[in-house]
Amino acid sequence: MESYLGLIVIIAVAVLLAAGGMFLLVRQGRKAVPPPPPPPEVRPVPEAEREAPPSGTVREDEAATTTVPPPARPIEVPVAPEIEVPPPSAGRMVRLRARLARSQTTLGKGLLELLSRDRLDDDVWDEIEETLIGADVGVAPTQVMVEELRTRVKVLGSRSPGEVRGLLREQLLNQIGTDTDRTLHVAKHGERPAVVLVVGVNGTGKTTTTGKLARSLVGDGKHVVLGAADTFRAAAADQLQTWGDRVGAEVVRGPEGGDPASVAFDAVAKGMDVKADVVIVDTAGRLHTKTGLMDELGKVKRVIEKKATVDEVLLVLDATTGQNGMRQAQVFAEVVNITGIALTKLDGTAKGGIVISVQRELGVPVKLVGLGEGPDDLAPFDPEVFVDALLGD
């Protein structure tokens, strides 16, 4: 019995030892396997943060059904420069009459005040004379005006402001001339365009006036071609090109320092080709020598006349240069047969009387006046509007 008990104890101890070993083995095996990582946190992405797929890519969730085509590239159409439509020439002087304010103060108001005095003695008449000469009216026209005014005032006796104004208006208009033909001769000859030659000293506003005239004629519905025959000053051709481009007028130009006559010829030829109404040729105004100028302008005119007729020779004169400008203008008048004057910068002077003296000295009418730097500040000259602007309403 005792040997049975001993055997049972031995077996029990062995079973216990085996169970303990098994337990240790299982624990060690568990330690060798790292715990699985926690699942990543999922945050909802707001609409604004969602990135659009790059163009042409295919989104995975759509892969089975749709592909997004790349957006069509815009076709680049060259943009033509905008062509301006200038206003017609009629009524421009009325619109610009306020620009004569300086002449109005000195010439108009000064004379009205003197002539309205109760007693018109010799001193007052001397002052009237000085005012007229000071405003560039010129000596001879001044004397004629003063004589006439003296006679009329004597006849009138006492004078109302309205009568004084009427007297002065009449005298100024007499000197300027109301029945002179001031129309610009730009009518086409059948199929052939009219030709206008623009001459004058550089710096008087010649190129600017050529450009403004082109605008004004385009505004009147004419098809204009410009000839940049001032090859002496390279910038003049560029300047003219800009004027032409703005209103859609073709510009014919030559090489810098090239023959002005050849450019003039090409411009007229182009005008005939495209059936233009008017060709305006801007010439060089070098006052090197009188014979040099004569040769140059004479040749330009002769060459044009192989193809067409020169209808207008416009002399550009700067109103602010007074007697000095007039002397230069006279040289041109001796060299070419001037048919009209374009008087520029009349807005910048108190000496509006130059209109009277320049016509008298050169024997040709003022046809155009420049009244500002704006592109449409060139107006057909209207004597009545001019005098009314000087005297005020």
Ligand SMILES: Nc1nc2c(ncn2[C@@H]2O[C@H](COP(=O)(O)OP(=O)(O)OP(=O)(O)O)[C@@H](O)[C@H]2O)c(=O)[nH]1
């Ligand atoms: N206030 C005023 N300025 C003018 C007039 N005509 C031209 N001008 C200006 O005068 C300036 C100088 O003109 P110019 O030096 O004569 O230049 P341009 O017109 O190229 O003349 P050219 O040298 O003869 O070709 C420019 O800024 C013009 O705008 C006008 O009637 N009134």
